[in-house]
Amino acid sequence: MDLRQLQTLVAVADTGSFAAAARVVHLTSSAVSQQIQALEGELGVTLFDRTKRPPRINAKGEEMLRAARSVVRTMTEARMAISGGRTAGVLKIGAIRTVSMQLVPQAFAAMWALYPDLSFDLTVGMSEALMSDVAAGRLDAAVVAEHVGVPASLSWTPVLSEPLVLVGPPGSEGRSELSLLHDLPFIRYETTVPLARQIETELSRLGVAAKEIAVTNTMPSVVGLVQAGLGVAIVPKIAFLDAAPGTLVCRPFCEGAITRRLGLVQRQVSSRVEVLTGLRRVLTERARDLGVGC
Secondary structure, eight states: OOHHHHHHHHHHHHHSSHHHHHHHHTOOHHHHHHHHHHHHHHHTSOOEETTSSSOEEOHHHHHHHHHHHHHHHHHHHHHHHHTTOOSOEEEEEEEOHHHHTTHHHHHHHHHHHHOTTEEEEEEEOOHHHHHHHHHHTSOSEEEEESSSOOOTTEEEEEEEEEEEEEEEOTTOTTOOHHHHHHHSOEEEEOSSSHHHHHHHHHHHHHTOOOOEEEEESSHHHHHHHHHTTSOBEEEEGGGGTTSOTTSOEEEEGGGGTOEEEEEEEEESSOTTHHHHHHHHHHHHHHHHHTTOOO
């Protein structure tokens, strides 16, 4: 088993085929196939289901892939450190949608100033899926919600805390929170994520049977529907920071008592600990600048 075989395995998994991986590792398709077969021979197991076209990585292959990603990343960074090179490579980060528009891009810009040889790969998704990608080694880290189960192999560190806010259309100024919720149509955030569950729980606790007029699965569209005058909604503060002045009426939900926290999740043992520590620090600083610091 050598490093090139592991790099080839990672390339096949990332590109989805032997032919595409060949272009990434600068080999022929037959050479890629030979390397994978040699690796399987040394391990004594089959890593791909070759009854599928293209071949699909199997459960044993997934296990080997996690180890291969770690080894390849460690060796790349060790070479840089020994040669006196600067931190380089691709930092693969996941983020939920509400922080992918301002907070994470601003953090990447700050990181690039610190590590000019670093590049970034941003994946936007749901907290649970992003957590799985970090655990599997497909992502280096991810910004996810607090209320998700964190496996023992991962650590979660808070980077922001923000209030939930009741937002209404222009013209709804001066009305009480309960009046807005009882009288105006409600725009619901429908996803299987902690924030959506948190909002539903608080409405139930208040005894509010909201008159639902629209359902959508992204926060920008929730905010847009409110701005269009369709009704009211409950959103995290960071979701409407780009809203033009005068397009929303905003007030802290439950007088600011209801908050959500987001944090950076990463593997307990990671060869990228230095750069991820820097990323966590920058995310925390930018969150404070946006008024949603811990």
